[in-house]
Amino acid sequence: MASRRGASRASQGRVFHWAVAVVRRLLRRPRRVSVNLATLGTRTSPDAVTALGLRAQQDSYAALARALAYLFVVGSLFALAAMVITPANDTRPAVVALIGAGMAAAAVLWLRAHRMNRWTCRLLTLVGSAATATAVYLTESSDTSGSGGIDAQKLHWFLTVGTFLLGGVLIHRLVLRLREYVQILDDIARTDQLTSVPNRRAWDEALPAELDRCRREGRPVCVAMIDIDHFKAFNDSRGHQEGDMLLRRATTAWQGQLRDDDLLSRYGGEEFAVILRNCTLPDAALALERLREATPDGQTCSVGLAAWDGRETPLQLLARADDALYTSKKHGRDRLTVAEWNQVAPPPPSGWTVAVREVIEANAVMTAYQPIVDLSGDTALGYEALARTSGRSTGVPIGEVFANAKRMGLTREMDWLCRRAALRSASRIPSGSLLFLNVSLAQLLDPLHDVDQMLLLLDYHKMSPRRVVLEVSERDHIADPDRFRHVLTEYRRHGFRFAIDDIGDGRSALETLVAATPEFVKVAPRLTQAGEGTIEHAALCAVLAFSQHSGALVIAEGVENVEDAQRIRRIGITHAQGYLLSRPSFETVSAVPTMAAG
DSSP: OHHHHHHHHHHHHHHHHHHHHHHHHHHSOOOOOOOOGGGGGGOOOTTHHHHHHHHHHHHHHHHHHHHHHHHHHHHHHHHHHHHHSSOOOTTHHHHHHHHHHHHHHHHHHHHTGGGOOHHHHHHHHHHHHHHHHHHHHHHHHSOOOSTTOOOHHHHHHHHHHHHHHHHHHHHHHHHHHHHHHHHHHHHHHTBOTTTOSBOHHHHHHHHHHHHHHHHHHTOOEEEEEEEETTHHHHHHHHOHHHHHHHHHHHHHHHHTTSOTTSEEEEEETTEEEEEEETOOHHHHHHHHHHHHHTOSTTOOEEEEEEEOOSSSOHHHHHHHHHHHHHHHHHTTSSSEEEOOOOTTOOOOTTOHHHHHHHHHHTTOEEEEEEEEEETTTTEEEEEEEEEEEOGGGTTSOHHHHHHHHHHTTOHHHHHHHHHHHHHHTGGGSOTTSEEEEEOOHHHHSOTTSOHHHHHHHHHHTTOOGGGEEEEEETTSOOSOHHHHHHHHHHHHHTTOEEEEEEETTSSOHHHHHHHHOOSEEEEOHHHHTOOTTSHHHHHHHHHHHHHHHHTOEEEEEOOOSHHHHHHHHHTTOOEEESTTTOOOBSSOOOOOOOOTTO
């Protein structure tokens, strides 16, 4: 009797250790299934994503088969443990057979997990489940009364709780594995198979979400469109495989120039799109210039950049960036073009009073520079500093800000804010070139901010007054000509020069020219674009005659096409400014585009 009890305890101990080992195996952290999406870029076959999807499906069947094998083994062990620790009865041979069937089903599921088809998996699941469940039921329902037995209620609790615990663990493992595969397939659906960057579908989801986030948090965001120049010719001359390699190398090089938060995606063909998160327009322009220079294999790319104005839709923002890209390609490629600001934007929701104060308090002004070109040699005489709003005020028309600042009595603050912004960014223009600064006539004559204040500002930014040309608009009325001449004399004594702007749009051009005797005369686009034989063209000739007599240099503004350039050249105007020559630029200026006016 004692020997029988010892054997029983030994059997119970072995069964207990088996059960513990199996539970530990089940509770072990599942091996993470990883798919290297970068390997997609090494396959040019259009079936790459489909093949990876089939692989994921096969792996999911294998995981399911092994999970079922675990379930049947542990269920059979529970039935075996119950059979060992209970007295013998008539059902024991049937239980042994059922345990064997369950173990056999588990073995087949485990050994053929990666070669298991759907119907075999279903058949073995049915066999293993029926055998294991029946074996557990028979051992639970057997008579357990008598000496040396175990109480039926405790046996019932042991089998029920153990089975539910095992089922919970397996279900948890299957859910985790399913989540991993869902994430893998989701990544595949949003990844370009050639370049391994997000595809058009991912872009269409990311841009609206980013604009919503920026609208809530008041952060700036910029969008750029990139196109590899002459990509079709590259493909035709070197073959499509080399073209694919160029796309891969280009995306790798470009990603090295972007921040981790930025999103580079393949928009289609050789065209790519970039979201520059929490990035102002000048910073975005500098980053994209670095990106453009990093284009590999001696190739070039054209870039169009647009900053979100806080109101436009994703399609409108993308359209502006695409228009800027078209402009880059139209003007010779291998360049970056910044999209025009939305000049028809409605007043800010908070009203102009709040908007003006936000611009001033946040110093929300940045500067673009537009060259003034010598038509005879395609060299830049200087660069005019053009103010634009930035930050949360991005896209608010600067002209409206100035008009409302004047109504609010804040012209002085806006004027000096723009001067500081222009000098702060002046390192982006070539050293030694002239800097044309727009100044308000009222602030120029303001006794509280005389020439000494301007000299201190220039000294802080290490710029000589001889490089600065102060532009005064003809639209400003000169109430005290004597005071005006005295102030200009004081400024000139330190090396400043002056330009009268908007000649032809103001009140009295002759009075302003006589009072100022400027070094530069800038005629308005209305006169520049007037055809020969018109009154406006005659006025342009008169301004030219006056300037030649006084020694001033005439600069024609608003040169939009070759006809305008040729017309002003014929009457002797040698310097011009306009979109034909160059658009205002937020990036570092290194050269002036060649003008084909002839």
